[in-house]
Amino acid sequence: MSPSDYLGSEPTLGKSTYQRIRGMILDGTLVPGTRLQEKAFADRLGVSRTPVREAIAQLMSEGLVAKPAGGAPVVNSISLSDIMEILHVRRLLECEATRQAALSGKPLDELLELRSEIKGFLEGPRPDAETHASVDRRLHLALARMAGSGLLTELIENLKTKTIIYDKGSIPDRFEPGCHEHLAIIDAVIARDADAALEAMRVHLTNVREAIILHISQPF
The missing domain is CATH 1.10.10.10 (Winged helix-like DNA-binding domain superfamily/Winged helix DNA-binding domain)
Structure with a gap:
C-alpha cells in the first residue's frame, strides 16, 4: 500500500x-x-x-x-550519504517521468493550476513552509502520474517524502530559484517538449543536490 x-x-x-x-x-x-x-x-x-x-x-x-x-x-534518520543516494535515484526516475509526462498528451489542468499557485508565490506574500511544501509535492507527483505508471508514482512519492524529512525547509535560499525551476518544468511539459522537460527536471534536482551539499559545508 x-x-x-x-x-x-x-x-x-x-x-x-x-x-x-x-x-x-x-x-x-x-x-x-x-x-x-x-x-x-x-x-x-x-x-x-x-x-x-x-x-x-x-x-x-x-x-x-x-x-x-x-x-x-x-x-528514522536520513544521513547526507542517504540523501545523496535518494537524489541520484530521484533524478533517474523523475527526469524520465517528466519526459513521459510531456509525451503523454494527458490533460494539463492540474499543471496549469500549480503554475498559477507558484506564480502567486513569486508575485505575492511568501507562503508558509507547509503550503510551499504541499505545492512542491503535488507538482512532482502530478508529473509522475502523467507518466502513466503507478509503480513509478509510488517510488517517487516515497523518495520525495524522505527528501522532505532531511530538508524541512532548512535551505531558505532555494525558495525563489526552486519556484523558477518548477515553472520551467511545467512550461516545458505544457509545450509538450519532452527534451526540455527532462532537462528542466535534471537542472532542478541537480541544484537541490548542490544546495544541500553547500548547506552542510557552510551551515551558518
Whole structure:
C-alpha cells in the first residue's frame, strides 16, 4: 500500500492515526531517534494501540520508521550519504517521468493550476513552509502520474517524502530559484517538449543536490 492510500479524503481511524504520526515526523515534531511506543502514542492520540501499531507498520514500510534489533521502533534518520543516494535515484526516475509526462498528451489542468499557485508565490506574500511544501509535492507527483505508471508514482512519492524529512525547509535560499525551476518544468511539459522537460527536471534536482551539499559545508 502506498502513502497515497493512507492520505485519502475519508480516513479511517487507522489512516487518521497514520496521518497524524506521519505529519509529526515530517514537520519535525518527532525528531530522528524518537521512540514510538504503542501505549504512549495511543494515549497521546486518544486511540487504542491497534491503529498505532498499524500506522507504525506502514511508516516502517516507507522507511520513515526503523526498528532496531530488540528495541522499540524509532523515527528514522536520513544521513547526507542517504540523501545523496535518494537524489541520484530521484533524478533517474523523475527526469524520465517528466519526459513521459510531456509525451503523454494527458490533460494539463492540474499543471496549469500549480503554475498559477507558484506564480502567486513569486508575485505575492511568501507562503508558509507547509503550503510551499504541499505545492512542491503535488507538482512532482502530478508529473509522475502523467507518466502513466503507478509503480513509478509510488517510488517517487516515497523518495520525495524522505527528501522532505532531511530538508524541512532548512535551505531558505532555494525558495525563489526552486519556484523558477518548477515553472520551467511545467512550461516545458505544457509545450509538450519532452527534451526540455527532462532537462528542466535534471537542472532542478541537480541544484537541490548542490544546495544541500553547500548547506552542510557552510551551515551558518
